[in-house]
Amino acid sequence: TNEDVLALYGMGGVTVDRMNFSLGARYERTEFETRGNQIKTTGSAIAVAPASVSRSYDNFLPGLYLTYNLFKKTVVRAAWSNTFGRPTYSQTSLARNVSDDSRLVTESNPGLKPLTSMNYDVSIEHYFSSLGSISAAVFHKDIKDFAYQQTTPGADPATGYGLSTFVNGPKGEITGLELAYQQQFNRLPTPFDGLGFLANYTATSSSGTFPNRPGEKLPFIGQSKRIGNLALTYEKKGLFLRAAVNFRTPRLREDEPLGSNAFEDRYVDNFTQLDLTGSYKFSRQWEVFGEILNVTNEPFRVRFGENASRFVQFEEYGATANFGLRWKL
Numbered sequence: 001t002n003e004d005v006l007a008l009y010g011m012g013g014v015t016v017d018r019m020n021f022s023l024g025a026r027y028e029r030t031e032f033e034t035r036g037n038q039i040k041t042t043g044s045a046i047a048v049a050p051a052s053v054s055r056s057y058d059n060f061l062p063g064l065y066l067t068y069n070l071f072k073k074t075v076v077r078a079a080w081s082n083t084f085g086r087p088t089y090s091q092t093s094l095a096r097n098v099s100d101d102s103r104l105v106t107e108s109n110p111g112l113k114p115l116t117s118m119n120y121d122v123s124i125e126h127y128f129s130s131l132g133s134i135s136a137a138v139f140h141k142d143i144k145d146f147a148y149q150q151t152t153p154g155a156d157p158a159t160g161y162g163l164s165t166f167v168n169g170p171k172g173e174i175t176g177l178e179l180a181y182q183q184q185f186n187r188l189p190t191p192f193d194g195l196g197f198l199a200n201y202t203a204t205s206s207s208g209t210f211p212n213r214p215g216e217k218l219p220f221i222g223q224s225k226r227i228g229n230l231a232l233t234y235e236k237k238g239l240f241l242r243a244a245v246n247f248r249t250p251r252l253r254e255d256e257p258l259g260s261n262a263f264e265d266r267y268v269d270n271f272t273q274l275d276l277t278g279s280y281k282f283s284r285q286w287e288v289f290g291e292i293l294n295v296t297n298e299p300f301r302v303r304f305g306e307n308a309s310r311f312v313q314f315e316e317y318g319a320t321a322n323f324g325l326r327w328k329l
Contacts, residue, residue, distance in 0.1 A: 001093040003086070003264050026061040030086065036094030051094060053110040073127040081119045087112040087147050091166045095136040098161075104151070106175050109166040115147040123178075126190040132183035143172040143208075148221050151257040164257050169210055172220045176204035183194035194236030201228040210258060216264070218308075224253035238281040247272040253302060262305060267313060279326075290323040291302045 011024030013132040033054040040047045063081035070076050088107075096107040123137035145327035154165035182198035204227075219225075231244040250267045252258075259265040274296050279289035294317065304314035 001089050002032075004031040005029070006031075013065075020067040022065040022067075023178040024063050024065070026063075028059045028061070028084075029056065030114075032092070032110075034093045038072060039221070049161070050160060055111070057114065059114065059116070063156050070086050070124070073188075075125045075127075075130075076101070077121070077123045077125070079119070079121045081121075081224065083117050083119060085115040085117075087114065087166070091147055102162075104162045104164055105156075106164045112147050112166055115146045116144050117166055118142045118318040119250065130184065130187055130320075133181075135178075135180045137178040139176050139178070141172075143174065143220070144170065146221065147171050148208075148210065148254070149257040150210075152212070153260070169208055169221075172206065172208040172222055174204055174206040174223060175178065175322045176202055178202045190238065194234045194239075196235065198231045198233075200227065202226070212258065212260065216262070218258075218262075219252050221252050221258075224248040239278075240280075241271040241278045242276070244275050244277075245272065246275075252305060252306075256302075258306075265306070266302050266304060269307055269311075271298060271300070273297075285328050287326045288324070289326055293320045293322075293323070295319050 006029045009024070011022060013022035015021075028204065031054075033052060034218050035050065035052045038051040039048050040049055042240040061082040061084065063079065065081075066078040068076045085195040091108055092110045092112055093108055096105065098105050106305070107296055117250060120140045122139075123135060125133060125135040127133045147166050148169055149164060150167045151162060151164040153162040154160055173204070178200065179202075180198075180200040183196065185195040186193050188195065202223055205221060206225075207217050209217060210216070226249040227247070229244065230245045231242060231321060233243075234241040250270055253266045253268050256266045259318045275293045277289075277291040277293055279287055281287040297318050299315055300315045301311055301323060302315070302316070304310040304312055
């Protein structure tokens with residue numbers, strides 16, 4: 001698979017008093033080609049013939065950006081932008097797998113369109129006199145042509161085999177709220193003046209339209225309703241320590257076929273992970289570091305249905321530890 005991209009970008013802006021207004025645009029032309037081999041059978045004879053698919057597409061991505069200094073340390077931002085995302089190589093490269101046991105053909109789709117999104121964002125940020133900030137933002141995304149995997153049982157009437165492939169969903173929406181806070185407590189007495197804290201939280205409401213599930217309102221693929229991160233840090237005299245917790249609520253699994261009904265949809269369950277990292281720089285060039293990831297051995301769970309307890313996958317990987325010595329020029 002080969003992909004060549006030509007990109008052009010331009011931006012201009014003007015500042016009036018406490019307001020800055022910017023207008024920008026990006027143009028991208030994508031040339032895509034994928035090659036493979038196709039097996040053909042004629043009676044008992046088997047032949048392998050080369051196959052290829054090539055195409056090109058254009059994306060024009062304008063954006064408007066507004067920044068307003070509400071107070072000396074308070075900034076309001078608003079933006080309208082357009083973005084896009086190309087399908088992955090695994091979704092578009094020429095590949096086919098036939099399972100006689102499950103009577104299912106699984107194949108890629110070189111004709112997938114890129115995802116496009118029109119985005120609306122408004123935020124307010126306040127910076128403290130000490131090192132820190134607090135912010136809130138609301139956003140909305142209108143999405144078209146997102147890719148997902150669809151399975152059609154008995155797609156070939158002659159053989160009875162089903163087909164699982166990637167298709168474009170017509171449209172989706174994501175609306176959300178983001179809250180963030182970070183602070184360095186450098187005004188505390190020694191040795192506590194190296195402490196720091198950060199937290200962010202995102203709440204979303206999402207939906208997607210899926211051709212094989214007409215009339216149903218499903219969450220957007222891979223989108224959790226709640227996502228959050230908390231971290232406590234300490235940095236002083238070459239020593240850096242960090243304890244971080246991140247969590248997310250269930251999401252419709254993006255790397256599995258969508259079910260033919262809600263009973264068969266697969267959701268990745270709640271996930272909360274604790275990570276510990278640290279380093280000590282004992283000279284300008286030498287540093288010792290270490291990390292322990294997934295300290296609490298949080299399992300990876302997949303279940304049928306958004307609120308069901310019917311688990312289809314349960315995996316424990318344990319904690320992962322890495323330690324080493326780093327040298328910098």
